[in-house]
Amino acid sequence: MNRIAQGLTLVLLGAAALTSTVPTDLYLNWVKPGFGPFLIAAGVVMVLLGVLVIVAELRGGDQALDQEDVVPSGAAAAGDDGPARSELDHAAAEYAGHTGDGHGHDHERAPGVAWLLLLPVLAVFVVAPPALGSYTVESTGGSSGPPPRDENGSSRFTDNLSEAAPGEVVELDVQQFVMRAWVDEERELADREVELTGFAVPTEDGEGWYLARLQMACCAADAVVNKVLITDHPAPEADTWWKVRGTWVEPEGELYDASEHEIDTSSVEAVTDPPDPYE
Amino acid sequence: MSERTTPERGSAPDPATSLGDTIAGGWDDRGDELPPADWGRSSSSRRTGTVWLFALFITAMAVAHAWLTDDLTGQAFLAWATIFTAISFQALPFLVFGVALSAALVAFVPTSAYQRFIPSRPGRAVPVAGVSGALLPGCECASVPIAGSLIKRGVAPAAALTFLLAAPSINPIVMIATAVAFAGQPEMILARFAASLLASVVIGWVWVRFGRADWLRLPSRTHAPNASKWEVFRESMVHDMMHAGGYLVVGALAAATLNVMVPREWLMAVAEAPVISVLVLALLAILLSICSEADAFVAVSLTDFSPTAKLAFMVIGPIVDLKLIAMQAGVFGWRFVARFVPICLVVGLLSTFLIGGILL
Known part of the structure; x- marks a missing residue:
């Protein structure tokens, strides 16, 4: 050269x-x-x-x-x-x-x-590679959501759920929602209306669909999948973006054993692609 | 003629280059370099050939951009391309500034400065280099060229190699990232620092004892004796960019391929076995080649694995990975890599088991 x-x-x-x-x-x-x-x-x-x-x-x-x-x-x-x-x-x-x-x-x-x-x-x-999307979510398969980081109580949650007034719609990252649903033993998420934004991913068995978002620490190579199951709304086309309002479906038994986190939707609205596809 | 037109181009490069500008720029280049002032000499005809080649390349890209881009819809291919581009562009700024820093070391810092700061006895220089790795922020892409220039400035190779390993493992940014990822687990942060520093210093000492000078190939540079410091700076920067950069792309290609091809389920299947899980995460760290500033976030997401296995992921990743191996081969040669990488792997793993056993 x-x-x-x-x-x-x-x-x-x-x-x-x-x-x-x-x-x-x-x-x-x-x-x-x-x-x-x-x-x-x-x-x-x-x-x-x-x-x-x-x-x-x-x-x-x-x-x-x-x-x-x-x-x-x-x-x-x-x-x-x-x-x-x-x-x-x-x-x-x-x-x-x-x-x-x-x-x-x-x-x-x-x-x-x-x-x-x-x-x-x-x-x-x-x-001009696009952002990672439903393909990555599907191929990463079973494991859903980030892990509990530690067991210090709810003070470690960085979302704005605790500060929000009761009855107010709380906007959460999909990652924050999954974190709450998975490790918040106080179940603060219960009966609160939240708003999540993500893209649609079909489920493997065709029942319901996931609202998913990828969480990135540094670059797309380390992207981690977070997804929330929706069963009460017809599945939209994969990779389309949606803003979903609804409440968390509390699992029976231990939170930690839940393999999927579900949301009861009250409204599902299409959004144009957000400028930053990752959380 | 070309002498008169080119400085203008040099003084006003358009930073806001778009695709259109790039294409236009390519055509300008060609226009500028065509004047047949010294036509017919082999070097200049070769240069002209190169310029034509690039003009062709840029034209082909423009055509492909117009006709092909929308047809590229293979999901797996696009995911692969995204991860490849992500790794390349994530590392690029670190590479550029690492290369600039190492070029500055070569051009502006006199050799005597190193002799003053770093002990001349290699055995004592190694720990000094290890600890100074904790001071300089930068990832592994930056530290390879820096280590190369340290050796060229007369620093004992073992000390420079220790710095090469310690700088990406325990620098302030990495430690902060680890603290954020493992919030509430100070023992993990301490374990990472201790295990990485220990591994770097021990590898340095092993190199002092057994290393041979002729395993290291450093390109000798024949700068014109009267070259100005800025010329030396420019030359060593281009040189390092071309060597380390090319291999960075090789590493990014390999890491992106593995990232897309290896299903995560395979990993989860082995998470329970105590020693195997540590080895698997060490292997994963090598294959994924994640930047050391990000690896803590990935490690924390591997919940099924034991703390020692996560520690292995964070200790091995910054000292041995595909991207790093390729870059080391570019700067130091394959003879060096074939010896250095196994040492790093063995010492890194031993250090992980030791520190993990004590602290975790």
Whole structure:
């Protein structure tokens, strides 16, 4: 990979990072919203660096390049040219080993693997991957919801259920709902009307459907599924977004043994895709 | 001619690049580099070829964007593409700033500064490096190039490797993330810190004792002796971006594939067995290659597993995973990886069992 190719790859990669953050919200499909500024900064740095490399190459890289053209890349093993090394690289030379694996002159050339940096560019501009949805929920199967984090009592719930006035409709994340339904031994959720937003996922046995939302800690690779079962409303098309109001169906017996959390709906409303598909 | 036009492009790159701008930019590039001032010399014709290649690539992307994007509806493929893109873009800023920091170390910090701060005896330098890993925020994508440049500046390789392992494992951001995920379980936070630091330092000492210099391949750079510091900075940044970045993509490809292909039920089936469950979560950490800043949240979600198994997930993940292996191979070579990774795995697991046995 020669210098121009390296520079252009960097520019394209930077452009992909910037395209998915500045003019569009594509990046929300993959990472947390707070990550946007970092992606923008990284994109700017890469575009600048790429442009600098190209400029430097066009201005004065001739001699270095010509020299390199003489040495076939496979024969770089012969390049154990100790005296040519600068003082600065003394330490490097000591550990270099210089096994001649095809890029002895990597000051100028990059290994072939660097071409793979164009894959994320292709992904952004051609595939434009959507947020994870019903496919992921279905294929993760049985396990539903996040775990109890500890047993400290209800003070650990970060939702606004406790503060809300009785009778008020409480807006909860699907994750908060599932957490409450699973571990809140005081059952504060009982008889409270809540509002949840998520996408529709068909159930395996075709009875009812799930309102699901993916919870993301860092990026889509660590997304955790949260889902709530709805049986009293006809199943909508998979991956359509809905705002559901209703009350929790209290399970019989121990909360912890409940494998699914159900909600009795009072209203089901279609919503356009929320800007951030994850919680 | 090209000398006169290119600086303008350099001084005003448009940060708000859209697809249209990218395409237009590609065509501009081509326009600029066509002037046949030194036409006919092999290097410049090769350059022109490269520019044409990229112009073709960009055009193909534009065509594919217009004709193909809406037809890509395979659910599994899209989930895979999402996870691949997510891992790549999640790591990209860390990579860029890690590379910038390591380039700054190479270009602006004189060698003598390291000799002052880090003991010259490797045996004593290792713990110093381990503890200093707790100070610098950054994930594993950043620490690989930094460790490379530390070695180049004359820091003992064992100490630099300890830093490489400790920095992503116990830096402040990771510890805060762990504390958030395991709220109310301070012993888990302490166990993570202790087990990771112990593993990093022990691996460093093992390397002091048994490591051989020629296992490490560091690219020697022949900077022109009169190169300015900024040129050195630019060169080492591009170099590290190209090496570590390419392998980061390899790791992201592997991790996304496994993430989509391996069903979670397989994992749950082995959660009960005491020792096996620890090994399974260690293996999972290697395969998933989750950034160390996020792995605590994943670990806490694996409820069926024992605390020691979760600890293994958090100790092994930052020191051995697919993405990291690929990046280490890019910076240090496969000869190094073939020796270093097994040491890390064994010492990391022993440390997990020891600390897990004491604290959890």
